[in-house]
Amino acid sequence: MKKNLLLAAVSLVALSAAAPAVAADLAARPYTKAPPAMVAAIYDWSGFYIGINGGGGSSHATWDLVNFGREGSHDATGGTVGGQIGYRWQSAQWVFGVEGQGNWADFSGSNTSALTGFNNRTKIDSFGLITGQVGYAWNNVLVYVKGGAAVVGAKYDVRTVGGAFVASNEDTRWGGTVGVGLEYGFAPNWSIGAEYNHIFLGGHDQNLTNGNVLVQTDHIKQGVDMGLVRLNYKFGGPILAKY
Template sequence: MKTLVLASVSLLALGALAPAGAADLPLYKAPVAPVLAYDWIGAYVGINGGGGLAHACWSVVAVAGVPIDPAVGEGCHNASGGTVGAQLGYRWQKARWVLGVEAQGNWADFKGSNVSFVLAPLNNRTTINSFGLFTGQLGYTVNSLLFYGKAGAAVAHDRYDEFIPGVGVVSNTLSQTRWGYSAGFGVEYAFAENWSVGGEYDHLFLGHHGGDLASAILVPPVRTERIGQDIDIGLIRVNYRWGGPVVAKY
């Protein structure tokens, strides 16, 4: 009988202690899966291609050195075409923010013309052979996707001339390198550890610049033109980056 009583008391004691012991045990937590984060830090080089549209307006401000005030407008035209080029840059990253600097150079073939309002049937023609951008970037990244804006200096090499439709005689020619500034935005997607592809839009503000067009066969012998010009550019870009790999963040 004593044995039965002792066994019963022992079982009751164990039952009372079991919940208290279980409460002291740590809860089991499943390991958190790492989130793969793309690191945009590093130098990169790439190629680009796309198209552009320049808007140019001509005005005569002097003839044979004699000023014309107010200037006489000759009309405006668009110069469009294709472009290919390359870019080189470096990016820094802090949390989700990305800073960068970049230099870009492009060959271009933008052409357009209009009939001069002053010297018809002569046509004024603008040809853009090349352009370059030297910009800073500010971006925001969502893992392998980067959204960014950019701004900085711009330069373009232009040729301005006049021709007679159906004859093709160039009567005046002016080559000019124009400096201004640019602003744009883009999006870039990292599809591999060191490779990314993206799209970008840039607007080049090249302002108004004057220049002399010396005539070879027509009068007046020299005209000074004031030409205003802006350029809109759309590009597809592919970059290769040297930098840190994709990292795991917990």
């Protein structure tokens, strides 16, 4: 009996000693690192931005000599350069914004009056736009429409065929503006785009004087069309979205 108990105890000890060796002989399960989550940069149009612009435009002006009739019309054309500052905020793919823009311009032109035979000259040397924007974005491509108020610095001259001064006036005219644009974000903070704008000035009586003497009064109707190329820098970068 004692001999059987002794043999059983020896067998139990032997099995306990062999168990770790068996476990060690088993192949360890290889560790597989989980694949990294895909991360895509989504362009965020939200934030303040500042930029420059340049292009060309044309102002169609019609002169009517008050109480006498139509003198004629002409296109005042030329170049423009300026800057803009604004703020945009994005909700899903919709983008909303406000912007102020100021430009120097040289839109000038003239025609010979059908009534007086003099040259009527129109020149726009500056303009400003205060607008709201609504756009739709496909990641870093934005299409938008805009509208708001416009202010234009204009000059009007009457000269003889030989160029001698007859009368003039300078005016700051207010009106409205609408436009449409396409913008492309080519870097986290940079975008380039093209924009078309129309300024509505309507008609307004202009008293043309020589010194302090009134020479004539013309009712002048104007509208401005222009195309601009714009470069903007936005403060802030893209957001990262995991999917």
